[in-house]
Amino acid sequence: MTARPSDSVLLTVTGRDGPDTTARLTGLLAEAGAELLDVEQVVVQGLLTLALWVRLPSGESLPTLPSLARELGVTVDIRAVAPAVTSPEPGLGPEPLRYVVTAVGKALGVQDVHALTQKLAAGNARVERITRLSETPLAAVELHVTLPPDADPTALKRALLALSMASPTFDVALQRESLYRRGKRMVVMDMDSTLIRIEVIDELARAYGVHAKVAAITERAMHGEMDYDESLRQRVALLAGLDARVLHELAANLPLTEGAETLIRVLRRLGYRTAVISGGFSVAAEALQKRLGIDFAYSNALEVQDGKLTGRTVGTIVNARRKAELLETLAKQEGVLLEQVIAVGDGANDLLMLEKAGLGIAFRAKPKLREAADTSISAGGLDTILTLLGLTARELREVG
DSSP, X not given: OOOOXXXXXXXEEEEEOOTTHHHHHHHHHHHTTOEEEEEEXXXXXXXXXXXXXXXXXXXXOOTTXXXXXXXXXXXXXXXXXXXXXXXXXXXXXXXOEEEEEEEEESSXXXXXXXXXXXXXXXXXXXXXEEEEOSOSSOXXXXXXXXXXXXXXXXXXXXXXXXXXXXXXXXXXXXXXXXXXXXXXXXXXXXXXXXXXXXXXXXXXXXXXXXXXXXXXXXXXXXXXSSOHHHHHHHHHHTTTTOBHHHHHHHHHTOOBOXXXXXXXXXXXXXXXXXXXXXXXXXXXXXXXHHHHTOSEXXXXXXXXXXXXXXXXXXXXXXXXXXXXXXXXXXHHHTTOOGXXXXXXXXXXXXXXXXXXXXXXXEESOOHHHHHHSSEEESSSOTTHHHHHTTOOHHHHHHHO
């Protein structure tokens, strides 16, 4: 257990975790005048792994380290660190690209972790740290990885997306590690098939007996045969004469998506601003706003006369471009940088909104939106977003 003087060495400590193990080992190094270059520690099921990268003064050694290790009940491995693997000084040469990979599922098995790390290795991503975010069972982990400065992160994103789409049991997200990753302050969501499990216009059409006609127009719009505004006008026109009471009854009983209540409750406790920006209808959006305590709601207003729908909307249509504009306006109004905004949606008309936000999340979306978004959620509920923010199960329990 000796090292050459003035070498930088890596001390790897393993064994039982005691209340003063780290304090006594670092005390020994301090007495020897060692320079601390890096440190990492983790305790799993009461077993400690502590790594200390230090540089010892010329002529200094650690003769008492073996006896201290025996007393503490740990094993210490000391290895000289070759110059080739030491980290470059900041500003001297290109820095590696740093990303965070989050895997979330009901339970992550060894096959899941193997598949994930295999994709990372194939993409030349080096895993520097793995942190468990969940409690028992193991359901969420966060991997801090680096890519070479000249690497293409898009290729890694596609590989992880393919892995996530191939597995119905867990989601994988890739985010750039930056100042704003855990500094998000606003979450903006689509409503239909995102915050709620239905499409309101489909349910109204079904109640009025015109669902097949509405569905046919929707299909034409999806195939690019008409733009969103025209498709909305034609579909709403088919609802002319519907008793407005049907709309209000539907709005009062909207089926929430799994995890929606938890997401909004926790975001509110943490001081986030929340908004619904939807191409759906204002009666439903405002009912959700009141029910969940959402701060803002923007959507299309249906015209009503004599208690019945006229088949027309009132005001500017909330289409894809309008959604992106509203997000930007709202962020500016609330003093929030776009990098601090999360946008969540499921359809093509959410794409511009997702691109405008610092983090765009495709939620149970079609493949094209998944590919275009920063990340996607398919297996979990909306509360998976909290894990993407880096919140642990213990932290979530604290905020209720």
